[in-house]
Amino acid sequence: MATILELYRVDYWKYRAEGNANIVLQYIGPHSRFRNTVLRLRKADRLDDSKAGLEGTNFGVDTITMKNLTKESHFATEVIGLLLGQQFVEQLIAVALPPGFLSSLALAMEPSRPESRRQKGVDLAQSVGFLALDHTRFIKPSPGQSDIAVEIKPKWGFLTKSAFLRNDQDIKRRKCRFCMYQHQKIKTGQEGSLSKYCPIDLFSGTELMVQDALDSLVDTPQNNLRLFMDGIQHPVSRESMTQCLSEISTSTSSQTQEQQQKRKPQCIEGDDPLDYEENDSWPVRLTEVLTQILIESPLLKRLGRLQQALDSLDVETVHRLYTYLIEHDSAPLPEPSVEEFLKTAEAFMDRTDMDAMMAEDQEAFETHNAAGLGFEPEDDLEDLPESLKLHFIREFLLSATLKDCSILVTIQRDASAAVGVTTANTTSSSKLEVDAGSPEFHEACHRIKVKEEMFVYKITCIDLDPKKMTSVPMYVKKDRTIVGHYLATVGDREAACGAN
């Protein structure tokens, strides 16, 4: 674990974004080697603030904290890295949080935080934070080029085909979790209107459907789409998504200004820029570039298939396994260690032919996946050995992590393309060392040609937190509520998700 003294000044950090579990701060201090880094801090319920200082009063880290620390940083890189591929998983470097620094930092960030997220605060009991690469930008700045980043929270990319599904939940074979959940969110006031987005389209791998899913995300982003330009978050709108690729960066050289000017369409005064959306003379749109990247990169397909394969039993069966174990042991189940999660992932990989999984069509994949389980719904699940019961609950928890992650796609116009030195489908990599002795950050950049224009991109999976065993009862309850509410209010009359 690193103690990097140059990081510990409150005015070196700026609020970036937050989810339910973590808050992310951006480095804005003077040290150039941190220019591309963010600090990730864990959040906790406000009540837990009373624990503040118990662990964070000194630089020393006790054994329990050290264990938790190992868990958080190694879970993403080792366990999820094994499943998704190391190259797609965010690297984290653990850094000590000195006394006083964390509480001052939390206080300073508070005014920038959105009201809707303030029921939780920075967990003041943590003595360790995580330094990560700022994936909204590239390590090496390219003069005159803006770094555009889009963060997509894709959610569940599959319709279950599980033979273990309860009859009264058959709707789950036709309507995806995201679309059904929207109705529940309207009921509880979490959202004011239904999202147009359906993950089944995004995960389809079919160009028109992927493009349609991205356009829907732009129209109704909710918390599933964020746009960043040069590391700064911008509101998502059709206009911002259309124009951001033709914006001139603040550091633009005169040569690239000329190039960019050439790309701009001949606007007629008074015209709505959106009128040019379908016009070939308008520069390529960001969603068009994203569509090609999401189809070219194996990440989204791999994510969707893993979500489904690791959730083969459906939450109802997983809950039954959980209940058997609880009743047998009459004690709460211990949370899996990173090693146990790793064993689960390894056992899953042993029974799964990953290359075949990626190459097969949907039907063949689902058939193979079901056959690989080694038991069927007719079998008495109570007879499964305890170790297998635990294994399948952990598989489900891994699936839950993958259903809740985000994908960051960072894009830049390829400046070298202007002088004709690059071709599509080439990759390069950059490194960043923030501290002697700490692991280096790496990024892999790929080139892609979209509508005769060259772009550089990188794609990374973030927010890969381990899910808890004790959440299984909550998962089953939530699932029943969502399905029940959907059937009661909408019923089974809409077209199936993904059916066009």
Ligand SMILES: [Zn+2]
């Ligand atoms: Zn859907």
